[in-house]
Amino acid sequence: MTLTALVLAGLISAPAAASDDRLRTILPNNAIIWAERFPQAKSVSVQLFVATTGVDVSSQPRGVVHLLEHLLLKPARLNDAEFAPLGVFSSGKSYRDFLQVEVSASPERLDEALQVLRRAIQPLSASAEQVRFEAKLIQHEIDAVSDDALLGRKAWTSAYGLDAADPLGEPEALAETDPSALAALTTSLFIGRNLVVSITGPINVDDATRRATELLSSFPKGERPAPPARSAAPAGRWELPGSFGEVRAAPVGAYRDVSTAATLAAGLAIASQMPSAFVSYTPSLSNGLVVIGQTDRAEGLGLFIDDMEDATKAQLFSIGRLLARRWLNGYLESPSGSAFIRGMLFSQGASNRPEYLAEALDVVNWQDFQEALNRFTRERAYVVVGS
Amino acid sequence: MIGAILGLALTMPQVVVVAKPEATAIAISAVVRTGELSAREWAAAEVLCASLPLGTRSYTRWEMFSATAPSGIPIRCSVMPDHLSIEMGVLPEQLGTGLDILRDILDRARLDEEDVRGQLETVLYRRKGLWEQVLAHAGGEATGLTKPWIEQIYRNLVRPDRTVIAVAGPVDPVEVLAAASNAFGDWRVDVRVRTPDRGAWVDTGRNTVAVGSVELRSPVIPPDLEGSSVALLAAAALGVGKTSSLFRIAREEMGLSYAQEAFLYPDSKGFRLRVVALSKSVSSDMAEQLKAALLRDIDTWSENTLEAARAAVARPLDNRIVRDALRLRVDRPSPLSGEALIAAYLRMKFGDVAPISLSDLGAAVTLERLKTDARRWITESQTLVRNSA
Numbered sequence: 001m002t003l004t005a006l007v008l009a010g011l012i013s014a015p016a017a018a019s020d021d022r023l024r025t026i027l028p029n030n031a032i033i034w035a036e037r038f039p040q041a042k043s044v045s046v047q048l049f050v051a052t053t054g055v056d057v058s059s060q061p062r063g064v065v066h067l068l069e070h071l072l073l074k075p076a077r078l079n080d081a082e083f084a085p086l087g088v089f090s091s092g093k094s095y096r097d098f099l100q101v102e103v104s105a106s107p108e109r110l111d112e113a114l115q116v117l118r119r120a121i122q123p124l125s126a127s128a129e130q131v132r133f134e135a136k137l138i139q140h141e142i143d144a145v146s147d148d149a150l151l152g153r154k155a156w157t158s159a160y161g162l163d164a165a166d167p168l169g170e171p172e173a174l175a176e177t178d179p180s181a182l183a184a185l186t187t188s189l190f191i192g193r194n195l196v197v198s199i200t201g202p203i204n205v206d207d208a209t210r211r212a213t214e215l216l217s218s219f220p221k222g223e224r225p226a227p228p229a230r231s232a233a234p235a236g237r238w239e240l241p242g243s244f245g246e247v248r249a250a251p252v253g254a255y256r257d258v259s260t261a262a263t264l265a266a267g268l269a270i271a272s273q274m275p276s277a278f279v280s281y282t283p284s285l286s287n288g289l290v291v292i293g294q295t296d297r298a299e300g301l302g303l304f305i306d307d308m309e310d311a312t313k314a315q316l317f318s319i320g321r322l323l324a325r326r327w328l329n330g331y332l333e334s335p336s337g338s339a340f341i342r343g344m345l346f347s348q349g350a351s352n353r354p355e356y357l358a359e360a361l362d363v364v365n366w367q368d369f370q371e372a373l374n375r376f377t378r379e380r381a382y383v384v385v386g387s
Numbered sequence: 388m389i390g391a392i393l394g395l396a397l398t399m400p401q402v403v404v405v406a407k408p409e410a411t412a413i414a415i416s417a418v419v420r421t422g423e424l425s426a427r428e429w430a431a432a433e434v435l436c437a438s439l440p441l442g443t444r445s446y447t448r449w450e451m452f453s454a455t456a457p458s459g460i461p462i463r464c465s466v467m468p469d470h471l472s473i474e475m476g477v478l479p480e481q482l483g484t485g486l487d488i489l490r491d492i493l494d495r496a497r498l499d500e501e502d503v504r505g506q507l508e509t510v511l512y513r514r515k516g517l518w519e520q521v522l523a524h525a526g527g528e529a530t531g532l533t534k535p536w537i538e539q540i541y542r543n544l545v546r547p548d549r550t551v552i553a554v555a556g557p558v559d560p561v562e563v564l565a566a567a568s569n570a571f572g573d574w575r576v577d578v579r580v581r582t583p584d585r586g587a588w589v590d591t592g593r594n595t596v597a598v599g600s601v602e603l604r605s606p607v608i609p610p611d612l613e614g615s616s617v618a619l620l621a622a623a624a625l626g627v628g629k630t631s632s633l634f635r636i637a638r639e640e641m642g643l644s645y646a647q648e649a650f651l652y653p654d655s656k657g658f659r660l661r662v663v664a665l666s667k668s669v670s671s672d673m674a675e676q677l678k679a680a681l682l683r684d685i686d687t688w689s690e691n692t693l694e695a696a697r698a699a700v701a702r703p704l705d706n707r708i709v710r711d712a713l714r715l716r717v718d719r720p721s722p723l724s725g726e727a728l729i730a731a732y733l734r735m736k737f738g739d740v741a742p743i744s745l746s747d748l749g750a751a752v753t754l755e756r757l758k759t760d761a762r763r764w765i766t767e768s769q770t771l772v773r774n775s776a
C-alpha cells in the first residue's frame with residue numbers, strides 16, 4: 001500500500017460499536033440517557049453532565065459552578081473510601097457550558113458507579129467555612145494553570161468576553177459565596193432538562209438504561225434552553241504577561257458546520273507540523289474557537305502559518321481531514337471518550353451527535369480548507385503571545 | 388490480554404508482544420536502556436530525541452509522519468533517567484512498514500546538520516511545562532553541544548543489545564516475530580567513541596514557574612520485581628486518587644495544594660518514590676509537616692488501602708481518572724501506546740521475569756510489607772522545596 005493509500009485508509013475506519021449496541025433514551029422530564037456497549041472493554045465509564053447555560057448565575061461570583069463542583073465531589077460526600085477498594089474511581093470538571101462527573105469501575109460495579117452519581121447530585125449542605133476552604137483550593141488550582149490554558153483563556157476572553165472564557169472563577173469572591181445560594185443553585189441545576197447520563201463499556205444497554213432511569217426520573221421537568229449566543233469580537237493580537245508561548249485561535253460556528261470541520265482539520269494539520277504544538281476544540285452548538293498553540297517556545301507557529309506556501313497547504317489538506325477524523329475517533333473508540341463527547345453534545349440538545357461532525361469532515365473540500373487555513377493568519381485570528 | 392515474550396538472537400533487540408484484538412491500530416514502542424547520564428549527556432539525548440523524527444536515510448519526515456498519523460500515534464521520543472523511548476503507531480496492515488521505520492530511526496537516523504542545529508537551539512531555549520520542571524533531571528541546560536556529540540550519543544546508546552521493542556495491537560505474535568526479524572535481523576552494534584567537545588552547563592533562568600513544589604524523594608529502590616511491586620503500590624496508596632494519603636492530607640486537611648501526586652520514577656539504579664505537591668507558597672517547614680503527617684497516616688493504612696492501591700495500579704489504561712503510579716513520561720501516552728511502552732520498559736528493567744502489564748504486579752504484597760517499606764522510604768526521603776519565581 002502506498003503512503004497516500006495509507007492516509008486514505010484512515011479516513012474510512014469504522015465506528016466502534018454497531019448501532020444496536022447503542023440506546024438513547026429521553027425521559028419524560030427531558031433528562032437524557034446514552035448507553036453504548038463496548039464488548040471488549042475492561043471497565044465501564046459512567047458520566048453525568050449538568051448543563052449550566054440555562055441557569056441564571058449572574059448574581060453569583062464568576063466560577064460559582066466550579067465552586068459547586070468542588071463541593072459536590074468531596075471524597076466524604078461521595079464515600080470514596082468505600083468505593084476505591086472496589087476499583088470505583090470518580091472525578092469532575094467544570095467546562096464553560098456544563099459540569100461533568102465521571103466514574104469508572106469494573107463492569108460488575110455498575111451499581112456502585114451509579115451510587116456515586118446519586119451521591120453527587122443529592123442536595124448540598126455546605127458551611128461557610130467549607131466554602132472558604134474550597135475557594136482556597138481553587139486559588140491553588142488557578143496558580144497551577146498551565147501556559148496553554150492561560151493563553152487559550154485569553155483568546156476566549158478576547159473573542160467572546162470574560163463570562164464565556166472563565167469556568168475557573170475568582171477565588172476571593174467565591175470565598176464569600178452564601179452557602180444557601182449554593183444549595184439553591186443545585187435546585188436550579190438539577191432538573192431533567194439539564195441532566196445527561198452516559199454509560200459505556202461491556203454493558204447490556206437496556207439494563208444500563210433502566211438503572212440510569214431510576215437515577216434521573218425523579219428530577220423535575222424542564223425545557224432545554226437555546227444554546228448561548230456568543231458574538232465574536234474583532235480579531236487582534238494580545239500579550240499576556242506571566243505566560244510563555246503563543247496561540248492562534250480561529251472563531252468557528254456550530255460543530256456540525258462544514259466550516260467548523262474544515263477549521264478543525266486545518267488546525268490539526270498545522271499543529272502536526274510543529275513538534276510540540278497543541279490543539280483545543282470543544283464541540284458546541286454555539287460559536288467557539290479552534291485554538292492552536294505551543295508553550296515550549298515563543299515563536300515559530302505564527303511564522304509557519306503566515307508564510308505558508310501553496311505546496312505546504314496542499315500537503316496539509318492531504319492530511320488534515322484524516323487527523324480530524326482520527327481526533328474524533330480518539331473519543332469514539334474508547335468507552336470513556338465516547339461517553340464524554342456524546343454526553344457533552346447531548347447536554348446541548350438531544351439531537352446532537354458526533355457523527356454530524358464526521359459527516360461535515362467528509363465534505364470538506366480544498367476551498368473550505370484554504371479558507372480555514374486563512375482563519376489562523378495574523379489578520380484574522382485571535383493571536384495571544386506570552387510576555 | 389494475551390502476552391508473549393519472544394527471545395531473539397543476540398544482535399536482535401528483544402521483542403515483546405501485547406495482543407489487543409479489539410484495537411484499531413498497532414502501537415510500537417522501543418525502549419533503549421541508557422544507564423546513568425550526565426547532565427550534558429541528558430541534554431544531548433534530548434537533542435537526539437528531538438532530531439530522530441525528522442528523517443532517516445530511507446524515510447523523509449513527511450513519509451514517516453504520513454505512515455504513522457492514521458494510527459493516531461505519531462512518532463515521539465522521550466528521555467528518562469534510565470532509558471530513551473520511541474513510540475509510534477501504524478494501521479494494522481502496516482506492521483512491517485512500522486517496524487522498518489523504527490529500525491531506520493534506531494540505526495539510520497539522518498541527523499542532518501541543519502536539523503540538529505535547529506534542535507540544539509530548541510532544547511536550549513525550550514520552556515518546560517509545570518510537571519516537566521518538577522520532574523526534570525537537572526535544573527540547567529547545556530550549551531556547546533555539537534552534532535558530533537549528538538552522533539556519539541546516538542551510536543553509543545542506541546544499540547540492539549540495549550533495546551527492547553514492544554508491539555501492542557491486533558497482531559499475531561508469530562507474525563510480529565517474523566516482521567521484527569526481517570526489520571532488525573542485520574542490526575549490528577556500531578560504537579565509535581569520540582572525544583567529547585567542551586561545553587558549558589548553565590542555568591538559563593528560563594524555566595521559572597508561577598507555582599512551587601514540595602517533594603519527598605526516596606532513596607534508590609533496587610529494581611528487583613518484588614521490591615518494585617511494593618513500591619508501586621506504595622506510590623498508589625500515597626498519592627494516586629482521591630483516597631490516597633497525599634490527597635487527604637495535603638489537599639483536604641492542610642489545604643496546601645490542589646495538585647499532588649506520588650509515583651514511582653525511573654532511576655538508573657532502580658526507582659525512586661516521589662511524593663510531590665504543587666503550591667504557590669512552599670517552605671521546608673511545610674515539607675516536614677507533610678512528611679510527619681504522611682508517616683502518621685501510613686500507620687492507619689488498612690486492607691482497604693491495599694485494595695484501593697491495587698485497583699488504581701491494575702486499572703485499564705483507558706481509565707484516565709486516576710494518574711499513573713509508574714511515570715514513564717511527563718505527559719500520558721495514549722492507552723494503546725502506553726501498553727506497548729510499559730511492556731517494553733518492564734522487560735528492559737526486569738528482564739525475562741518481567742510481566743507485560745502493571746496489573747500483574749503486586750498480587751502477593753501484604754499490608755504489613757506495604758506499611759513497613761512505605762514508612763522506611765518516607766522516613767529516609769530527601770526533602771526538596773522549589774519556590775515559585
